[in-house]
Amino acid sequence: MATVRRGLRKVAVRALSQQSTSVSVVCARCGRRAPCDRCKQPELCAVCVRVVRGLYAWCQGCSHGGHLHHMQxxxxxxxxxxxxxxxxxxxx
Structure with missing residues (x-):
């Protein structure tokens, strides 16, 4: 969770994340909880279509995402x- 907090740039969001933060991640392909036991595929960046290693940002509405800097x-x-x-x- 500390890695996620360091990636946050907006002061208001960073302040809220210092309180109580929970993260729920689902597979963008099938909607199951990640890491996905069904798909067994690494998460790909929706922008560059490469495997994401490091900070991963995603939309909580559709679950698609990618490298933090690409998504920003x-x-x-x-x-x-x-x-x-x-x-x-x-x-x-």
Whole structure:
């Protein structure tokens, strides 16, 4: 969880994360809890389509995500999910 907190840039979000934070991660392919026992596939970045090693950011609405810096750059210019699902993603 400390790694996630270090990746947060917004002061308000960082302050909230110091209180009580929980993270629930699901597989973007099948919706099961990650790491997925069914798909057994590594998480791919929806922007660069490479395996994510390090900080992973995802939309809690559609569960698509990717490298933290790629997702931040994408969301600065776009509102729809980079995976093409049509969801209007938001990152904290």
């Amino acid at each position: 750059q994408w969301m600065e210019k776009h509102t729809l999910c980079p995976a093409g699902c049509g969801h209007r993603c938001q990152l904290p």
